[in-house]
Every structure is written in C-alpha cells, then in structure tokens.
Amino acid sequence: MKILSKNGDKIEFLAAPGEDGLRRGDYVIVSDGGKKLLVQILDVNYAELPGILEDTLRELASEPLSLKIFDPYDVGSILTELKDSRLIVGKVRGVVEDGSLRNDLLWLPSRLESRIERASPELIMELSSSAGRRPIIIGESMNGIISINAEDLDGRLTIITGKKETGKSHLAKILITSLAEYGAKVIALDVNGEYIGLSMRIDGALSDVADKHVVLTPGENFRVSMEDAGLATITDILRYILNTPATSLREFIRLWRLVKKVNGKVTLRGLIDAIGRVQLHESVRDALMSRLLSLEATRFFDDENPVKIDSMINSVKEGGIFVINLSKISSHGRRIVVEYVLSKLSTLLRDGLIDPLFLLAEEAHLYLRETYWDDLITRMRHIGIFPILVTNQPDTIPETIYRQADNIFLFNFTNESDLNYISKTARIDSDTVKLIAKALPPRHCLMIGRIVNDLPIVVKVREMPLKMLGETKLVFGLRG
Amino acid sequence: MLNLSNIYKHMKPNNPVGRGAMTQYQQPQINGFKSLFKAFLEKSDRSLSSIKGVKLGVETSEVFVQDEWPIQLVERLLKEGVKPIKVSVEDAASRRVVAIDTSSIKVAVGSKGVVVAIRGALVIREWSRIWAEIIGPFMVYIDYDGVGELLSSMLGGEVRLDYWGDYQLYNSVQKVLAGILEKRLQEYAVERFKDTILLFDGSLSAGPLDNPTWLVSRIIDGARPRGNDILAFSKTSILRVWGELITSLKLDAEPPYVVEMTWAIKELEMRVKVLGETYLARLSAGGEGFRVDAAIRKSIGDVLGSLLKSDSLIYGYPETLILAHDLCTFNKMDLIAMQSILRRRGIKLFKPTSIRWLLFRPIDGGEPA
Numbered sequence: 001m002k003i004l005s006k007n008g009d010k011i012e013f014l015a016a017p018g019e020d021g022l023r024r025g026d027y028v029i030v031s032d033g034g035k036k037l038l039v040q041i042l043d044v045n046y047a048e049l050p051g052i053l054e055d056t057l058r059e060l061a062s063e064p065l066s067l068k069i070f071d072p073y074d075v076g077s078i079l080t081e082l083k084d085s086r087l088i089v090g091k092v093r094g095v096v097e098d099g100s101l102r103n104d105l106l107w108l109p110s111r112l113e114s115r116i117e118r119a120s121p122e123l124i125m126e127l128s129s130s131a132g133r134r135p136i137i138i139g140e141s142m143n144g145i146i147s148i149n150a151e152d153l154d155g156r157l158t159i160i161t162g163k164k165e166t167g168k169s170h171l172a173k174i175l176i177t178s179l180a181e182y183g184a185k186v187i188a189l190d191v192n193g194e195y196i197g198l199s200m201r202i203d204g205a206l207s208d209v210a211d212k213h214v215v216l217t218p219g220e221n222f223r224v225s226m227e228d229a230g231l232a233t234i235t236d237i238l239r240y241i242l243n244t245p246a247t248s249l250r251e252f253i254r255l256w257r258l259v260k261k262v263n264g265k266v267t268l269r270g271l272i273d274a275i276g277r278v279q280l281h282e283s284v285r286d287a288l289m290s291r292l293l294s295l296e297a298t299r300f301f302d303d304e305n306p307v308k309i310d311s312m313i314n315s316v317k318e319g320g321i322f323v324i325n326l327s328k329i330s331s332h333g334r335r336i337v338v339e340y341v342l343s344k345l346s347t348l349l350r351d352g353l354i355d356p357l358f359l360l361a362e363e364a365h366l367y368l369r370e371t372y373w374d375d376l377i378t379r380m381r382h383i384g385i386f387p388i389l390v391t392n393q394p395d396t397i398p399e400t401i402y403r404q405a406d407n408i409f410l411f412n413f414t415n416e417s418d419l420n421y422i423s424k425t426a427r428i429d430s431d432t433v434k435l436i437a438k439a440l441p442p443r444h445c446l447m448i449g450r451i452v453n454d455l456p457i458v459v460k461v462r463e464m465p466l467k468m469l470g471e472t473k474l475v476f477g478l479r480g
Numbered sequence: 481m482l483n484l485s486n487i488y489k490h491m492k493p494n495n496p497v498g499r500g501a502m503t504q505y506q507q508p509q510i511n512g513f514k515s516l517f518k519a520f521l522e523k524s525d526r527s528l529s530s531i532k533g534v535k536l537g538v539e540t541s542e543v544f545v546q547d548e549w550p551i552q553l554v555e556r557l558l559k560e561g562v563k564p565i566k567v568s569v570e571d572a573a574s575r576r577v578v579a580i581d582t583s584s585i586k587v588a589v590g591s592k593g594v595v596v597a598i599r600g601a602l603v604i605r606e607w608s609r610i611w612a613e614i615i616g617p618f619m620v621y622i623d624y625d626g627v628g629e630l631l632s633s634m635l636g637g638e639v640r641l642d643y644w645g646d647y648q649l650y651n652s653v654q655k656v657l658a659g660i661l662e663k664r665l666q667e668y669a670v671e672r673f674k675d676t677i678l679l680f681d682g683s684l685s686a687g688p689l690d691n692p693t694w695l696v697s698r699i700i701d702g703a704r705p706r707g708n709d710i711l712a713f714s715k716t717s718i719l720r721v722w723g724e725l726i727t728s729l730k731l732d733a734e735p736p737y738v739v740e741m742t743w744a745i746k747e748l749e750m751r752v753k754v755l756g757e758t759y760l761a762r763l764s765a766g767g768e769g770f771r772v773d774a775a776i777r778k779s780i781g782d783v784l785g786s787l788l789k790s791d792s793l794i795y796g797y798p799e800t801l802i803l804a805h806d807l808c809t810f811n812k813m814d815l816i817a818m819q820s821i822l823r824r825r826g827i828k829l830f831k832p833t834s835i836r837w838l839l840f841r842p843i844d845g846g847e848p849a
Contacts, residue, residue, distance in 0.1 A: 051812035058806055065603075065803070066611040070513040072521055075617050078817040 001088070001116045003030065006108060009092040010431075011039055013116065014047055017084035024439045025446060025458025026142055027119035028090065032109035035097055038119065038127070039090035040456060042435040047085040055083070091432055093455055101127045101455070121146065128452040136178040138171070138447065139462040146459045148451040150182050153358070153386065156450060157377050157404060159397065160390045161422060162411020167443040169194050169362065171409055171461050172390050176360055180212045180319040185357040187345065189338060191366055193327035197467035207466055212316060216307075217325040218337045223302035224309070224344075226266050231256050233343040238291055240369045241335045248287040251280060255288070267303035268296055298333040300340070309344050310353045326367065334367040342372065342380070349383040356384030364389055365396035373398050394421045407449035412440040432456055513615050516636075516668055523633040524620035528595070531621050532826035536588035536595060538819055565781055567736035567763065572785030579603045579679040579800035580665050584658035585810040587818045588829055593623030595827075596654040597818050600665045601807035603800040605791055610800070614807055615665065619818055622653050634660045635695070663695050670702040670710075677787050678703065679801045680712040684756040684773035696755050700775040709783045710756065713801055714771040735796075736763040736788060738772065738780055763788060764796045 001015040013028075022028070022041045030037040069076060094101040121144020132149025139146060153175065160168045160175075176186045177198060188195045199210035207213075216222035226234060231253065238244040238252060255278065259270045272292050275285055295301055313322065324341060326334045348354045359380075361368065368376075376387050377400070391397055395418070402408075402425045410433065413419050419437055423430035427449045436446050436458060447457045582600040589595075599616035622630055634657065662681070669678055686696035703710050738759040756775035762768075763784065776783045792799040819829055 049813060050816070054811050055813045058811075061806070064610070067614060067807075068611070069614045070616070071614075072517075073617065073619055073818070073821050075814065075817045075821065078820050079813060082813055082817055082820075 001028075003109065003111045003114065003116070004087070006092070009429075011037075011090045011092055013086075013088040013090065015086040015088055016081055017086060019086075022088065022118070023458070024436045025456070027093075027124055028116055029096070029119045029123070030109045030114050030116050032114040035095055035107060035109070037107070037109050037114075038093045038096050038101060038455075040093050040432070041088060041090050042431060043089040045087045045089065047087040049082060049085065052083065089435075091429065096123075096127065099126070101453075118142065120144070124455065124457060128455040128457060130450070130453055134182045136175065137462060138174065139443075139459045141457055141459045146447075146457060148447065150179055150184070152451040153179065153388070153407065154184075155356075155381065155386055156406035157381065157386070157401070158388045158407040158409070158449075158451075159402070159405045160388065160409040160411075160445075161394050161397075161413075162392065162409075162437075162440075162445065163413050163415075163418070164392050165442065166411035166440070167445070167461055168390050168392065168409075168411055170443070170464065171411075171445060172360055172362070172388065173198065173466060174461065174464055175388065176321055176358070177207075177209045177464075177466070179358055180209050180321045183319040185313060185316070185319060185355065186321045186360055187341065187357060188321060188323045188360040189326060189341070189362065189364070189367065190323050191326050191334070191363050193325055194362070195321070195323045195360075196325055198321060198323070200467035202465045202467055209321060212318070212320045213323070214312065214316065214320060215323045215325055216312075218329055218333065219299035222307055222324065222337075223300055223305070224340060225303045225306035226268050226271065226301055227303070228306055228308065229301070229340050229344070230347070231266075233340055234295075236343065237295070237336050237339050241332060241339060242291045242294060244291055245287060248284045251284050252288055265303075268292065268301045269303065272296070294332065295336065298329065298336055300329075300333065300337055309341070310348045313348075313354050313357070331366070335369065338367040339369070342375075342385075345385055346380060346383060349385065356386065358386050358388055360388045360390065362390040363393070363396075364391065365393070373401060377401060377404050394418050399424055405449065407447075407451045410437050410440075410446040410448060411444070412442065413437050427454060428456055512668070512672070513613075516664070517615075517618070517634070519633040519636055520618065520620075520630070523626075523630055524618055527621040527626060527630065528619060528822070528825055528827070531590070531593075531595075533828065534590060535828040535830060536590045536822070538588050538829050562739045562741065564733040564737040564739055565759075566733060567738060567781050567784045567788065569736070569785050569788045572782060572789045574607065574790050575786045576607075576673065576676045577605045577679060577787065577791045577798070577800050578669050578673055578676050579605075579681075579798060579804040580662065580669055581681040581801065581804035581808050582658045582662040582665065583805075583808040583810055584654035585815060586654055587619060587815065588822060588827070593621055594653060595619060595621050595822060596657055597810065597814075598654070598658045598661045599808045599810065600661050601804040602665065602669060603804040603807070605800050607790075610803075612803065612807055616661075616808075617810070617814065617818060618661070619821065620657070622657070627653065631656065631660055634664060659691060663691070663699065666699050667695070667702065670699055670706065670708055673706070673708060675707040676709075677783060677790065678708055678710045679787075679791075679798055679804075680710060680773075681801060681805065682712055683714060683758070683771065684710070684712045684775060686755055693755075700755055703775060704777055707777070709776040709778065710774065711776070711783065711787065712756075712773040713761075713797065714773075735765045736761075736784065738762070738784065740780075762796060764793045766795070768796045770797060 001013045001019055004012040004014045006012070022044060024041055024043065026041045028039050028041065030039060094103050095107050119142070121142045124142065125144065125146065130149050130152050132151035134150035135147040136150055137145060137147045160172055162168050173195065176188060179186055190196065196215045199207055199213040201207045234256070235249060235253065239249060244252070255271060255274050256266055258278070259274050260266050263270050272289065275288050275292065280288075313320070324337065326337060329337065345354070345357070349356065376385070380387070389397060389401070394413075399421070402422060405425055405427070408422070408425055408427070410422060413422070419434045422437070423433040425433070425448065436456070440446065440458065443461050444458060445461060447459055580600065580602055582598060584596060584598045587595040587597050597617040597619045599614065599618070601615070602613045604611055604613070620630060666678070666680055684696060684700070685691060686693035700710060738761040740757065741760055742757045756773050757780070759772045759774060759780060761770055761772040761784065774780055774783065787798065794802055823829060
C-alpha cells in the first residue's frame with residue numbers, strides 16, 4: 001500500500017487487490033520516523049488507471065473470442081492486479097506521538113518511505129479510552145476486544161440509532177445491565193416490553209442482574225396517587241396530553257385547591273365528585289369530567305394503595321434497572337405515565353431524595369411531549385437524569401439533540417435522508433457517518449463521541465445471554 | 481531466470497461454437513510458440529538480467545500505436561488509367577481466414593540502450609468459430625552491441641542480421657523488432673495452416689532490415705504449396721486517392737472491386753522489392769479503399785470473393801485484421817505492467833524531463849559497461 005494523496009484530513013492510498021483486506025472503519029497507521037499518522041478507512045474503490053476505459057472496452061469487445069495467450073513474462077497477471085488496484089479512502093484522525101493523539105494535520109509522512117500497517121486494537125483502545133475505571137465491554141473490533149468506560153455515559157446525553165433489526169435494543173441492554181452492575185440506577189421506558197426479561201438468561205437461569213431488575217407495569221404493580229403526582233404534573237397531563245382548554249384548566253386548579261382544603265388531601269375520586277357538585281359552566285364541567293374519567297380509566301392512579309417511586313428506587317441499594325412497561329397501555333396512557341415519571345423524577349432529584357440516574361427511552365417520540373426534549377438536554381441533565389435515547393427514526397429526535405449528543409452508537413442506515421439527519425451531530429464529520437453507517441452489517445455499530453475519546457470505532461456488538469422479549473410475533477413462525 | 485513452465489496461465493477457456501471434432505488446424509498451437517521463440521526468449525532474458533541495477537528513464541508521452549501508413553502510391557494511376565476488376569461473392573468458396581499483426585513499444589530508455597516490448601496476435605476465423613492467439617509481450621533490452629544477435633535470435637538464430645547501422649537504435653529498433661516478429665509469425669502461420677487466406681498487415685514490399693527479401697520470399701514460397709493465399713492490407717485508407725480515381729477515371733463499377741497497380745508500385749518503390757501483386761481494393765459500398773498486396777494462387781477476384789464470404793468487413797477492412805491489431809496493440813496499462821516487471825528485476829526506473837536530456841546528460845552517469 002502506498003500513499004497517493006492527502007487533502008486536508010482526507011487521505012488516499014493505492015493498494016494491490018490482495019493487500020488491503022480492510023473494512024470500513026478499520027484503522028491503519030502510517031509510520032515515518034518517530035511519528036505515526038492514524039487513519040480510519042472510509043471506503044475502498046477501484047483505482048482510476050490510465051487507459052482503463054480503453055482496456056476494458058477492448059476486453060469487452062473480445063469477450064466472444066476464445067483467447068490463448070503465450071505470455072512469457074507473466075504480464076497478464078500483473079495487468080489483472082493493476083486493473084483491480086484499490087483506491088483506499090481514509091480520514092486522518094490525528095498524529096500519534098509519544099503515545100498520545102494530536103490533531104496535527106500539517107505533518108505529512110513520506111509517500112515512498114512510510115510504512116502502512118493495520119493499527120492494533122490495543123493502540124486504538126489506548127487512544128480512545130478515557131480515565132474511567134468501570135469498563136463496559138461492547139464487543140470486538142479489528143480482532144480485539146473493545147470496551148468503553150461507564151463514566152463516559154455518566155452525565156452525558158447518549159443516542160443509540162439505526163434502522164430496524166440492527167441490534168439497537170441489544171446494545172441498550174448491554175449498557176443498562178453493565179451500568180446497573182456498577183451500581184447505577186436506570187429507569188427504562190419500555191414501549192415494546194423488550195426489557196422485562198432481563199432477569200432471565202436464555203437457559204432459564206437467573207441473570208446477573210436479576211436482583212436489580214424491577215418491572216413496573218402501570219395499572220398493575222405501578223399505580224400512583226394524585227397527591228403524589230401533584231398539581232403541576234396533573235395540570236401538565238391535562239394541558240399537553242389531554243388537550244384541556246385554558247379556561248377549564250383554570251377551573252381545575254381552583255377545584256384542586258378546593259378539594260385539598262375541604263378533604264385534607266386530593267384524590268381522583270374526590271376531584272370527580274367535586275366537579276359533579278360545584279358550580280361550573282356546563283362545557284367546563286363536561287371537559288374536566290371526561291378528562292378525569294380518562295385518567296381513571298388508565299388505572300394508573302390509585303389513591304388507596306399507591307406506589308412511592310422514591311421509596312422503590314431507594315429500596316435497591318447496589319444499582320437497579322426499573323423497567324416501566326408501557327407495552328400494555330394505550331398511547332394516551334403511555335404519555336400520562338411518562339409525564340408523571342419525568343415530572344416526579346425531576347422533583348425527587350431536585351429535592352435530593354434520590355441519586356442521579358440514567359433514563360433509557362426507546363422511541364421516545366411516541367410518549368415524550370415536544371417541550372420535554374429541550375428539558376432533557378438542559379434542565380434534567382443538570383439535576384441528574386442522563387438520557388440514553390434509542391430510535392430507528394432519527395428525524396423524530398430534534399436536530400438540537402444530535403448537535404448536543406455526547407455519545408452516539410450508530411447502527412446501519414441505508415436511507416440518505418436518515419444519514420443526512422444524523423450527520424448533523426457535532427462530534428463527527430458527515431463523510432464518516434454516511435460512508436461507514438451505510439456499510440455496517442447487523443450487530444455492528446459505529447461508536448462516536450466521548451465514549452471513544454472522539455475516535456470513531458466500528459464494533460461488532462457482543463452477544464448477551466439474556467432472555468429476549470419483545471421480538472416481533474410472526475404469522476409463519478420463526479424467520480430463517 | 482525466465483520461467484517457461486508457467487507461461488500459459490492466462491489462457492481463457494475455449495468457447496466452442498457448434499459441435500463436432502476440430503480439425504488439426506483448430507487445435508491450440510500455443511505450445512509451438514515456446515519452441516519457436518526459444519532462442520529469442522533466452523537472449524532477451526539475458527539482456528534484461530544484464531541491466532539489473534541500471535537506471536532507465538520512462539517516456540511520458542508515448543505514441544502507443546506504431547503503424548506505417550504509406551499513402552503516396554497512385555498519383556501515377558491517374559496518368560495511365562486503370563480498369564476495375566469485379567469481385568464476385570456469390571460463387572466464392574468459404575475459407576478459413578487467419579489475420580496476423582504485431583505491435584511494439586519502448587518500455588524504458590537508457591543512455592546506451594532501450595527496453596522494447598513486442599507483441600503479436602493471430603486471429604483465426606473458421607466458419608462460425610473465431611479465436612485468437614496472443615504471443616507476448618516479449619521484453620528485451622537492446623543496445624548497439626547486442627542488437628544484431630538479438631534480431632537473429634528472433635529468427636531462431638539461423639541467420640545473422642549484422643548489417644545494423646541503417647537504423648537509429650532509439651527511433652527504429654522497436655519497429656524493426658516488431659517487423660521481424662511479424663514475419664516470424666507469418667511464416668509460422670504459413671506452415672501451420674492449409675487452404676487458408678492469410679491476412680497480413682501492411683504490404684509485401686521487401687528490402688529494409690525488418691522486411692528482408694529472402695524472408696518475405698520464403699513466406700510467400702511456403703504459402704503456395706499448402707494452398708494458402710496471402711493478402712496484405714495496408715491500414716491506411718486511401719479514400720482521397722480513390723476519390724480522385726473515381727472522379728478522374730470515371731471507374732464505372734460498384735464495390736466490391738479492385739484496381740491492379742503492381743506496375744505503378746514497382747516504379748515507385750525504388751528501394752524495396754514488391755513481392756506479389758498490388759491492388760487498390762474497395763470491398764464495400766460504404767467502406768473505404770485500401771492498398772492490398774496479394775501473393776495468391778488463384779485470381780484476385782476469387783480470393784477476395786472468398787474473403788468477403790468468410791470474414792466480415794468494417795468500413796471495407798477485414799474484421800479479423802482489426803481484431804488482431806487491437807489484441808496486440810499496447811496501451812498505458814500494459815506499459816505500467818511491464819515497467820513493474822522491470823522494477824521487480826532490479827531495474828531502476830525514473831521519469832526524466834525528456835529522453836533527449838537523458839541521452840546527453842544521464843543522471844545515472846551512464847550505465848556500467
């Protein structure tokens with residue numbers, strides 16, 4: 001392999017056909033003297049050769065001919081190699097000097113004298129790792145084990161994205177189980193019931209996180225009181241989810257205070273009774289009554305035997321995964337539960353009643369109201385909710401979220417508009433996103449951001465022997 | 481050392497059309513080339529070994545096709561007047577057609593010699609079947625001292641071509657070498673095939689070093705007893721001349737036809753001897769006119785009739801001859817591949833600003849003696 005050209009951070013190599021064996025995302029080192037250029041491979045193409053068009057046309061024209069060739073100097077085999085010469089396109093990630101990576105793009109290694117070789121996984125791990133002490137093994141890359149540090153997810157905004165069935169949820173499970181094993185608490189908003197089986201291994205035995213795994217099913221073992229939800233949360237639910245008009249909301253706030261004053265505490269039944277009794281405009285009464293009955297129908301509110309979310313979180317001492325199973329409730333019900341959970345967690349964190357935690361939100365656009373996105377990356381992060389967003393529809397997450405994402409696990413996307421959307425992330429160039437993500441096989445992802453010290457790494461995500469739930473139910477049984 | 485045991489590895493599988501046993505002439509004859517060029521291969525291999533470690537320049541602006549295209553032949557015809565000879569296709573017999581062409585290129589140039597590559601191609605059309613045999617490329621380092629011996633070795637070492645000197649080493653040697661390879665392949669084809677129309681590129685003029693009279697005569701003499709007819713087509717279209725002929729002489733004929741012009745050529749080509757007869761041929765209505773030299777047993781009308789029945793024409797020129805030309809012609813990719821072989825053999829290549837500069841101020845200080 002030889003350097004052909006370098007333009008900015010883009011570098012091109014010429015290689016013989018059998019020489020490369022490289023895949024998109026692999027790293028090569030170009031050594032010259034004491035310095036080493038670290039290059040990530042983005043693409044492999046045929047080299048543009050002088051006269052190749054003429055030669056190919058000639059081959060094409062003589063295809064019907066049976067050819068017998070007496071070739072004493074074996075020129076033919078060299079020609080075959082030449083025609084298949086590779087143009088390898090890479091991105092310079094920096095210069096390695098004294099064991100550290102610098103963005104010194106002005107240094108040029110010698111075209112003829114420099115040595116080009118595959119970078120070792122150890123070197124890539126060394127350059128990409130941070131100072132953390134809690135490694136999470138993600139999988140394999142370049143024939144070595146690749147891990148990230150749990151600390152690099154802490155206090156960060158992380159996005160896992162890729163098209164369907166590429167392995168996003170699988171990776172999410174690796175992350176949250178590892179985080180829990182290190183003592184972190186994770187709230188998982190589970191739309192498809194994929195995370196409810198984490199306590200079981202494939203072989204039926206209990207998994208390592210069985211004692212940390214709590215499944216909360218709204219309406220069943222997860223019911224809360226109106227008092228615990230509080231006026232602000234219930235008002236938000238009425239406003240944003242149940243689209244209650246402003247006049248009705250004002251009346252509701254008045255009613256809430258009235259019920260509190262008269263009954264000493266606020267219950268859903270107490271509110272419904274009050275609406276039936278007090279003097280209200282008929283339209284307001286109807287509006288409020290129908291909405292409160294909707295809340296009641298969710299069976300999420302139980303003023304008799306409510307679950308105290310803070311007590312439950314604090315009852316698990318050494319890390320826990322609290323899966324809120326949203327798979328069994330309606331779209332409205334999901335949004336009501338999430339509104340409650342986020343609002344409650346914010347209050348508890350602000351009041352110092354619980355420790356900071358991770359929030360895994362899969363397909364969050366299905367249940368997260370628009371005004372919460374900005375909250376997630378500003379206010380909630382400050383008070384100690386660190387989101388891990390998982391989606392197969394990247395454009396459902398606002399552009400600002402990508403710009404501010406600290407970490408991205410990018411799985412395969414083939415659609416250009418999806419890739420264009422993701423390439424807006426500030427932590428990587430769009431060429432890398434577009435060329436590498438398009439070619440990623442299933443279960444492979446490109447890790448971007450702080451988790452890899454801004455050195456993008458393609459990794460084959462490791463297997464995890466946990467029981468898989470939430471798989472698509474099929475008419476004809478198992479695929480393949 | 482050159483390994484001759486593995487030189488057929490790029491053979492493509494034969495694509496037989498139709499069924500039935502092949503005649504002995506249809507059998508691949510590639511193995512024959514090994515012995516045919518044994519002396520030359522040994523000599524050329526030694527010549528390349530002798531320049532290991534030597535620095536040679538590579539030209540950047542190479543002309544990749546070397547053809548001799550004589551065109552000033554028939555002015556005299558306008559003065560004398562000629563009659564066209566009609567070519568009849570309907571009654572003509574179908575025959576095997578074999579076209580032969582060679583090409584050459586300078587691969588690298590030093591202050592004392594030059595590395596030249598030559599390649600030949602035979603295209604054989606036998607009724608519905610067509611196949612090609614490509615011979616080479618051969619690479620050889622030629623300097624003043626070894627040139628005669630090398631040229632002789634191309635002819636099997638039987639004749640010493642030691643009257644070198646009329647040709648400039650750098651300008652003509654590749655053409656001479658390709659010419660001799662072509663003659664060698666022509667002779668080989670004459671001996672290998674029977675009752676065949678052999679199509680050569682160029683003319684049957686003899687005289688210069690690359691076209692020795694004795695060799696051209698030997699080829700023509702060898703063809704006749706085996707029932708072979710030789711037609712040599714000049715690649716150069718003489719459309720302009722035809723235009724003038726048709727206008728001035730009012731040739732009242734529809735193609736295909738030929739005009740006999742041996743007498744004119746014999747007067748014009750003073751330094752060379754024309755073996756056979758020379759014609760101006762216009763073989764298709766839409767096609768152009770070409771010079772055709774013929775060494776044939778039958779009438780020119782019969783032989784061209786058989787050719788038209790057996791081979792296709794592209795703009796009035798035989799398709800097999802075009803294919804042979806295409807298959808032997810070098811392009812840039814070939815040049816890169818051959819220069820790569822020189823590097824592997826320890827020869828250092830560099831790109832001088834010009835070959836003239838190289839000759840008079842070689843940066844390597846001249847090659848070792």
